Amino acid sequence: MTDVLWRPDPARLREAALTRFAAAAGRAGATYDELWRWSVDDLEGFWALAAEFLGIRWHAEPSAVLGSRAMPGAQWFPDGRLSFAEHVLTGRDPDAVAVRFRSEAAGDGAWTWADLRRETARVRRGLVAHGVGAGDRVAAYLPNVPQVLAAFLATASLGAVWSAAAPEFGMDAVVSRFAQISPTVLLAVDGYRYKGRAVDRTQEGEEIARRTGARPVRFGLLDGTGWEAGFGEGPGELEFAALPFDHPLWVLYSSGTTGPPKAIVHGHGGVLLELLKTAVLQLDLRAEDRFAWYTTTGWVMWNIQLAPLLAGASVVLFDGQPGGDALWDLAADTGVTVFGASAAWLDAQRRDGARPCEGRDLSALRAIGSTGSPLPAECFDWVYTEFPADTWLVSISGGTDVVTPFLGLAPTVPVYRGELGPPALGVDLQAWSPDGRPLTGEVGEMVVASPMPSMPLGLWGDADGERLRAGYFERFPGVWAHGDWLELTAHGTGIITGRSDATINRGGVRIGTGEIYQALAAVPEVVDAVAVDVPRPGTHGAIVLFVVLDGLPLDEALTARIRAAIRRGCSPRHVPDDVLAVADLPRTSSGKKLEVPVKRLLMGADPDSVVNRGSLANPGAIDAVLAAARTLTLSP
Template sequence: MSEMTLPTVPEVLYEPDPEAREKTRVQDYLRWLRVQRGHDFASWDELRRWSVDSLEDFWQSVWDYFGVRAHTPPTTVLTDRHMTGARWFPGTTLNYAEHCFGQPEDADRPAVIGVSQTRDRVELTFAELAEQVRRVRAGLRRLGVTRGDRVAAYLPNMPETLVAFLATASLGAIWSACAPEFGAHSAIDRFEQIEPKVLFTVAGYTYGEKRIDKRAEVAELRAALSTAEHVVHVPYGPLTVEDTLPWTGLLADTDEPLSFEAVPFDHPLYVLFSSGTTGKPKAIMHRHGGILLEHLKNHSFHWDLGPGDRLLWFTTTAWMMWNTQVSALLVRSGIVMIDGNPLHPDLRFQWKLAAETGATFMGASPGYLMSCRKEGVRPAEEFDLSRLRQLSAAGSPFAAEGFRWVYEQFGDRVLLNVGSGGTDVCTGLVQASPLQPVYAGEMSGPSLGVDVKAFDEKGDVVVGELGELVITSPMPSMPVGFWGDEDGSRLRAAYFEDFPGVFRFGDWCRFTEAGSCAITGRSDATLNRGGVRLGTGEFYGVLEDVPLVADAVVVHLEDPQGGMGELILFVVPAPGVSVDDTVKAQLAREIRTALSPRHVPDRIVPVPAVPYSRTGKKLEVPIKKILRGATTDEVASPGVLMEPSALDAYAAYARAREENR
């Protein structure tokens, strides 16, 4: 099988400064390992290899280094290394929320800054956050919420959502959230699976300058959730939801102290949902102990967050980045919660906010960074970002030109941490760290404690060619299971059928001999023409700098007889551009030169928009299904799309295509 290969030594854009690395959290951990455990690792590669070869020692060291507060001690670290039988820290009891309020010296530090287009800015210190959680916890107890009950939130990314989540977790109840921009049908598809006892909601919100009324959707949601004994309205803008318990009712003063239900390591903390673009959303359960340990490790050793730092990353409550954002509190770092249109009033809004709030870590989508590059934004010159140490990009493939743009802007004083992970593990699988180089167009390598590789179709490890991203050893933040999947059959079918005993993640990736990694898209959207496989992300990278194209999406319709199939490129033309034969010929030349003659599209079709999920992912698979005869309603609920009508043009094209056969 022919494969396109990457250079064995990628272009290095950044090397850690020896003096600066001594001040990092991971370097402090290395010193601790040397003194407390007798491990003297000379390099990052040695540390990472130990973290997967000696899983038990590594995760015990994470537990001890961070001083995890256990109500009862574990009997061991790991009972079984088989993926589906692994049990972490059996016998222990703890609570995730107990670790989110810092130390006494953090009491007056900002824990959360809420920035919104609906109301004025809200700021809570660690002490104020703890006080609000104490009161809401007592309020939930008055409503009868106890360990194992589900609490659902139709709420935006705002401080009240954080308070409600931590109060829920402190009780051992199980949290699940859905962003209010989702339609009623999409929210019902998620929440009805878990049968919540309490529903938190807003009546509406402001997006940019547009006021959004959600009262009709809330009414549908309430009617569908027969188990919701109580609906709590959180005031947010001028609208209200009738016949609800007001948020202030939960905040009523009480002498009840803030305490934490001791739950087993595997007790569900929250339920996250898959995108719902390829079927009904999967209700993925994550555990208290697994999320606690994984995020302590990730946020400290990879993101270099600690006391006094501040994380800013635009997210909604429907994306796993919301949960990951919250966990910055675990390492005594503050967070900036943004609600509204992240591009309002313009592209510079997020950079301006990072400067105003003193962010030390900023996350952004690759699409946002590439838009800033195209528009000539110069963030380091235009704003005081002197506190910024890391800039992270995740959610979709990031072209090498984007990497270079970041280093043109910031030089070597900012680490560009490009990573990839997902809802299934609620963390990053491959990313950078303060001790690793950054390569153009590449993620620096696997995360600590994550035994990740690329497999070919036979299950053999491949380097230098595309393969399935797999995890070959257990990690604590893997799902407890899917809600309602009592025998685990759906979980096994989702992750373990293709390679028995190995967790197949569903991404298409390529590792280099240097250990770096490129994620090129979902493996179910991979292009395979005559034995040459190519990830869709590499295809889009070619078009990124073509001024004729504003956006694009590509799908491959395979030939069941084994032929070349049909490759269709849908393009959103740049303003003023008409996709005529001349433009099509130029695009074909660009693709042929950069990729291969076999990847020149059979058809280039202009469309008004590319469909994206609400987490910013291009939706190739739903388009492919539409071209195979499915309806738009069958492939994706409108509520999971960033623009609900974005699939209409593809459905129209499919109908015309069928009529012309």
């Protein structure tokens, strides 16, 4: 029987925005599942009410809610005009704090809403002086500091298109992103600090500008000069261009681990509506909330942290080394109410024996969030051991592709051990069999069967839409297939068991790699693992398991225990043929394991063709994997 670890507080539930929304929909007292079913059965009715309830400000009223339901190519709120930046900056108490921050380079500080608005106007004036207008691209090579929020809002206010990369990315990885969109300007930091050491990025910024054809604008973080060198001093006027619902807002990028990263284009209105829904209805954020999610500017969670600002809540930014107790200290010092990080970071805290509440006041914290990869069940146990029982653990799954959660956030639904929350409102999320039948209680392909407002407008440079269709709509024509294995439970939650393109199939029995990792929880010496299914001549293939160990050698006895744990937890068919120890495993900057690229490497592919090292959190781990794999005999 699945353990219930948390139930919503009845008092907060009565006051929740979701409760008021249900009443406005004429569905007072409905269960979350009933509300969700209405939201996907009547997309037009749901999103029309959501736009009204969430306070969308129209400069021109739309002629319909959904002009076309085609996927790809759904047409949302045709003829409607609005401004994303206006929704963030309008109607705020100018003296209330909007942003708190801690930076190794800039120290601690806070900005009021008046500060954020003033800095946005200043950057906007500078962008206009550099010739930036609607449709032009503004590329940012900047760390997670408040000036970046202002730069994005200034860009959005003009109708220009934002695109960002973290300065810790390698230069080639940044160029492979920005060169696709031909930016007008590049906002480039002079450097940043990490573990107390200054990391100069002046030459990298100049070279990125040269290779992308952008005009460089310097942001002096290390020397404290800010925008003065690029934009000069003095205030600016803040205006908001009234833009079509589907006007491009930003370009985000796939992880870039296999070939050039996809340049994903999202629209002003779709992102605005989805982020407001997430913040207000799904997360129940209020003006008094303080939201912190550990991220860099190169991960989609930087973009999603705009959701609290849209809801009038404040955000807490961190720029520096997140190890040890640094983030818990930040949460305590700033009174964070909602804290989030990658599942990999949270699980590392568990494995390191972290005691977040010991010696610090985290009483304001009401929710802990996790995303980037499935959160192990043992991490659920750790959270509810270390934090009060009324802490809401929010394990979500979404993606750069849609800038919003597919599932995981529902303030009215209990938390079950090892499971994500239910599908988000308006997201027609299903698990399908190979022949397209919806499944419950069984693992299937994770699909979205109806359009979402924040689905990509397209991929930059993909004029005929071929790459977009190939990426998401080939598996089931006209239906979004995300590439994950999903089980929807009888009680309405979800379990993601791994990438469907990393599935291991033996004798017709398919399992996701997540099930292997879950079984390995019984072997405490295994700190991390990646399992891949690699072809071998004349056989059905070999399961190769790479493991990172807790300071112990991989001897025969430990190998036997690893295999036995997988035999018990999965099946005899899925016991690995080879177990190899490595010092580290390659991950993206958001903590995702590189299962498919590792598989391709083991099949003999050129590393430079399948792995963009500059986009990885630990580029040297690729060499560790290749060195260990040289002992294997694999197909070319």
